Structure formats: C-alpha cells, structure tokens
Amino acid sequence: xxxxxxxxxxxxxxxxxxxxxxxxxxxxxxxxxxxxxxxxxxxxxxxxxxxxxxxxxxxxxxxxxxxxxxxxxxxxxxxxxxxxxxxxxxxxxxxxxxxxxxxxxxxxxxxxxxxxxxxx
Numbered sequence: 001x002x003x004x005x006x007x008x009x010x011x012x013x014x015x016x017x018x019x020x021x022x023x024x025x026x027x028x029x030x031x032x033x034x035x036x037x038x039x040x041x042x043x044x045x046x047x048x049x050x051x052x053x054x055x056x057x058x059x060x061x062x063x064x065x066x067x068x069x070x071x072x073x074x075x076x077x078x079x080x081x082x083x084x085x086x087x088x089x090x091x092x093x094x095x096x097x098x099x100x101x102x103x104x105x106x107x108x109x110x111x112x113x114x115x116x117x118x119x120x
Contacts, residue, residue, distance in 0.1 A: 001099045005067030008074055008094050011101060012062050018054055020047055028100040036110040046104070056080045070096040078108075086112035 014023035027043040040046040059079035066073045072094045079087045095103040
C-alpha cells in the first residue's frame with residue numbers, strides 16, 4: 001500500500017494536470033471534505049466543487065507535502081482569476097483509510113473568496 005505522502009502527491013499531480021478522473025482514484029467514496037465555507041459529504045460532491053474551483057484556477061503550486069503515518073499535510077499557492085483574482089496560501093490536512101484519502105480539512109485566508117459564497 002502506498003504511503004500517505006505518495007497518495008497526496010499523486011492526487012495533487014492529477015489535479016494540477018486537471019485530470020479529475022485520475023484524481024478520483026485516490027479518494028474514498030465516503031470522503032468528507034471540511035472547508036472554510038462548505039463541507040462536502042462524499043468524494044463526488046468534493047470533486048464537483050473542485051471542478052468549479054479549477055475553472056478559475058490559473059496555477060496551483062505545491063510547496064511541500066509532509067507525511068506521517070496515515071496523515072499528510074500539503075501546503076500550496078493557489079492563483080485564481082476573476083471573479084476571485086488572488087494568490088492564496090492553502091494548507092490541507094489529509095487522513096488516509098485503506099490506502100485512499102478519507103478526510104480533508106482545508107485552511108486558508110478566505111476573504112477573497114467570501115463573495116463567491118454569499119459572504120461579501
């Protein structure tokens with residue numbers, strides 16, 4: 001079974017290439033994603049939201065992935081275009097279960113994104 005660091009590295013490599021079919025292979029069906037504005041109860045809901053985010057993404061530069069046991073943290077710069085022109089530093093904590101990503105919690109300064117979610 002692949003390490004948590006390898007799983008997250010492969011997941012983000014697929015996301016950067018916008019190959020969400022490949023990215024989906026690294027997610028459990030019952031994945032739960034907790035973000036600043038919304039929580040997604042399964043992998044398909046999460047990927048639908050990620051697809052929308054990628055539609056305004058101009059770059060996603062992974063700085064580092066740190067892994068220990070079933071946990072991996074990824075830190076990246078997310079560059080977006082209108083309606084949210086910004087460069088945002090994002091930290092995510094990924095938990096694995098049976099060789100796939102099971103839980104994700106994201107932290108970032110969301111002020112630039114607030115109006116997309118009705119808060120600005």
